[in-house]
Amino acid sequence: MKQERSEAMDAGKKPELHTVCFAPSGRTVQVAAGSSIIKAAREAGIHINASCGGSGVCGKCRVIVEEGWVEGGLSERLSPTEQEKGYRQACTATICGTVSIRIPEGSGLKAGGLGTAVPRRNRARMHLYDIQDLREEGIFVPPVEKLFLEVPKPRAEDNMADAGRIINALASQYAEHRLIISLPVLRKLRKALREEEFRITVSLARPVQREGKSYLINVQPGNWTHRNYGLAVDIGTTTVYGALIDLNSGKVLARAGEYNGQLGYGEDVISRIIHAEKEEGLARMQELVAATINSIIATLLAQARANPGEEKGGIGREEITSITLAGNPTMTHLFLGLEPHNIRRAPYVPVTTFLPPIRATDLMLDLPSYAVALVYPLISSYVGGDIVAGVMGSGMYRTDLVTLYVDIGTNAEIVVGNREWLACAACSAGPAFEGGGITHGMRAAAGAIEDFSLNPETLEPMNITVGNKPPVGICGSGLLVMIATFLEHGVIDRGGRFNRALGSERIRQGRSGHEFVLVWQQEAGVESDIVLTEVDIENFIRAKAAIYAGIKTLVEQVGLRMSDIEQVILAGAFGSYIDLDAAMGVGLLPEVEAGRVLYVGNGSLMGAWMSGVSNHIRRDVVEVVRKMTSFELSEVASFQEQYIASLFLPHTDLSLFPAVKKRMEKVGGGR
């Protein structure tokens, strides 16, 4: 499951870090407590042979723990003497403190373990601003705010209506002047005022426009301002993620993800739309995703109850006052019950881009009747609220730098711009990054090779799998690193063909051309060798070419060159795990200085979180959407040329990738 490896968006909660020092290279890396040695090595850019995916089967990854605390890593493949000397299997040993580890010859590279890969980049920087920034700017005011009022009691000389008293108290105590009191509040107002001697907490739903009116949506006798909670939800085609947020601190109290209940009706948006076009189909799609969200809400509340920091009883459902949701255009339509028909029919028209605030219960959500649902606006039939949310959550819309925001999935959504201007487009990459069209391709589930390294001398691989399970296939991030590594070491040429002259038994003629054996059957979790074929590589090249061509076309449409891009923000499940060197190495992404790349993870959820705690950001959303120019790539003549020019590794025009070019020249120009 995707969520197994989701780093999601918890900027508030940092894992404990330990220092790992590798000998003989002397390279040092900081990794989270509980990481395996093999993952630490990969972080440090050090190769350790490990073809079994870190599952402990092949026994090739033995290392010596010279100092420090490591758990596990023992195996019958290690003799008692070896074990005493500190030998461990790197794939199953986990780091519990500062450790010094030596890579023996045979496990690593011959040349003393000096990896060619540079250390992986720090992923801690996930967005350009955070909750603390909102506080400092004075814009940490959630869309639904709770205020405490001490209301003067009525007297014979002052028999103003209860509602008028609340209005006056808000005006005098908080300078709140524009207010509508909802009927349900009026219905309970009399009793609520008198229950705690006219001391009362009001929940105000703020308008998106400054000149608009606030809605008084709930009242509670006494002071309850310290208990105000919101939800942020990313409605993904495959997975729906939710977060429970304390609207006083802005912190995420619980996170949960679940497969979208619509999955049974197809994996992609088109099959969902086709079903929604059938009789009762739309209602069914709507119910399913609402049920998924309701299940996530229940999980979040259960997690909060289990949280030891919480008061007994946890957080009540009735304490949730708002929910902010973002999704792609199809998911947004289906969730709202809007007909998605014209999303898949030229000229591709969504029903709407902006959504008014909606009663959460009108969307079949198990939330109190007063809870407000705020749904992220779309840009077009291609670019949805998830992308807008990413632009908001990452802070892209506030930066001065020319920034490229990319969310890569079956479709890639691309945004270019800064605080002044924004342009977006979407292009279809095909399913290669999600395992489609790849012989042993798969989603990033347990056993998927998600990371990879190669001993350039022996061509012995280091396969790292999701969950340290015996390999069963290759997911998108593994595929990318694999192809970049093969290219770097000349195992494939720039056209994606294997170098038949290398003389390794791992390169062989398969059923559909040459292939590379990543995992021999006996070490695999499936009943065959796991291979990467030239056809797979072709499919990958087509996918990356579409994305690169999309970016380049968009950048040129706004009058810039690729070299003008000063910053890159990577979003999405795939984007979170993308290896930047690999992505630039194969020509998926333009070359940008390492420090100028941000991984925002689930940008959609992050944006929902950010605008869910700051009505100011919610206002900015409107501006951002108005500001954003949407380009239809299929309508741009140069897009096809760009695509064809990109069907090479990294590109036909190497001058676009100066660093790759330099490295290639060093290694020997692709052997």
Place this chain on the structure above:
Amino acid sequence: MKQERSEAMDAGKKPELHTVCFAPSGRTVQVAAGSSIIKAAREAGIHINASCGGSGVCGKCRVIVEEGWVEGGLSERLSPTEQEKGYRQACTATICGTVSIRIPEGSGLKAGGLGTAVPRRNRARMHLYDIQDLREEGIFVPPVEKLFLEVPKPRAEDNMADAGRIINALASQYAEHRLIISLPVLRKLRKALREEEFRITVSLARPVQREGKSYLINVQPGNWTHRNYGLAVDIGTTTVYGALIDLNSGKVLARAGEYNGQLGYGEDVISRIIHAEKEEGLARMQELVAATINSIIATLLAQARANPGEEKGGIGREEITSITLAGNPTMTHLFLGLEPHNIRRAPYVPVTTFLPPIRATDLMLDLPSYAVALVYPLISSYVGGDIVAGVMGSGMYRTDLVTLYVDIGTNAEIVVGNREWLACAACSAGPAFEGGGITHGMRAAAGAIEDFSLNPETLEPMNITVGNKPPVGICGSGLLVMIATFLEHGVIDRGGRFNRALGSERIRQGRSGHEFVLVWQQEAGVESDIVLTEVDIENFIRAKAAIYAGIKTLVEQVGLRMSDIEQVILAGAFGSYIDLDAAMGVGLLPEVEAGRVLYVGNGSLMGAWMSGVSNHIRRDVVEVVRKMTSFELSEVASFQEQYIASLFLPHTDLSLFPAVKKRMEKVGGGR
């Protein structure tokens, strides 16, 4: 039933009028076709003996039809010769054309039929402005307006969302710029746009504030702007009245009234409040009145279907886009489900005065989900939306003249002011005007004596009953005229005591002091004589004194004298039937020139109608409510003194009633 005699608010539909000429007086009067001769005589101020209430029993009211077309009026009490000579019973003969009628001696007054009463005033002038005025002022724009749009179709170069197309079309075709599209509209928008080639009708709910946003609440494929209907409803404690309005013409298409379903829980507001305070009581009260309104809506739609001017199929329920409602504070609370508890408990605080627009279905009304319910705001626990509506509907808030608006029922609500300022108060008159505390008192149902005249020589009465039925009791309007007539002819003195010296068998000692026999048992619809006692008169005096004292206190509170009142507007079921001479004669109302009195009938319904067709007036409502100063009479020291001074006919201070004084002096100073 009240509605039998309701003249209500149909300014658009004038009945056919016929001229009736009475000999020997030569007095001429215009009456509606179908009126009885006896009612025409009363209109003309001519007395005809008729103690049986116009039911044809006593046979005293014989007249001669000298010319013209009359139906009925035949009886076995008239000999064939008499019938041939044109003799008819005035009570059962109805006028069908221009007629000349002679009152024979014995039927009328001895002195040749010259009545002392002046002709009754023209009641045609019901308010200070009408639909035509709204058109001329350019403010005939209903709160929900339908606009027809021709929306540009999407193309590859223009794939704006459907909602955006509507917004742009409204901006370019109607300069409408501030808009929110509701979720239900978004849900049907795609299909609706494409059903008639992007020709579409939108229903816009206008904001009450000019700077607010319009809500797009419905869409219909094609052009349906010619079909837009609204409802106006007056929620009375006893009776609920409704009108179906064509929002294109402003005309009332159908009217209906029904007893308030809450009647089973008590006749007055206090008993309703007490019940609402019980468990589930409020919900029950709410359901009952909603059911009454729903029944009225069904009746109105059935009437519209039966209307020959309507297209086949009549008006569809789904064509109703708005409903405007007004009621007293308690009725408003119960209808909305607001707790009325503090309306009857010092310091008398309503839950709210202003109400936001509400979905009609949230109020359990059988109306389409998009229909908007607009509820008239209250002033205080005493002065409700019915009075505000009356002020709006009558046009009082637009006049330059210092105007007194009075709605008389168990409580009298009083408003004084003009376009610049407004002040209001309420006082309890007791139930005398509704038949309470009067020996033979009753509501204005069939058989109630509603009008009265007296032969001052013989003391022979002319009783006119509701529905021309044998008399069963006396309703408020009859009581008022009776007492004024007795006072004028010296049958009672200014303290309300019968003149024992008159020597009529009709004045006798009853069980509780002296009394006047209005109807002998054999002519009555009950098993006893129908009488008016001195105790009855005392109760009446107390009621009228409370109202007069309330008016005088309020007028003096704003720094004026009674003689500063330039115009009087009478509202309410009782107010519609009040005889002005009688009301001034007994000191219920201050003396004002006859031409300066308006009868608005159901002012509440009229106001709901007026603001229901003009959003401009709906805006004015807010200003009027803000402008109105509410006085609590029980808090004003002089009120009690004023009351005591008013416990006389017409008043202890005769200089307040110069015309009455003059007339009394002429007749002989009360014999």
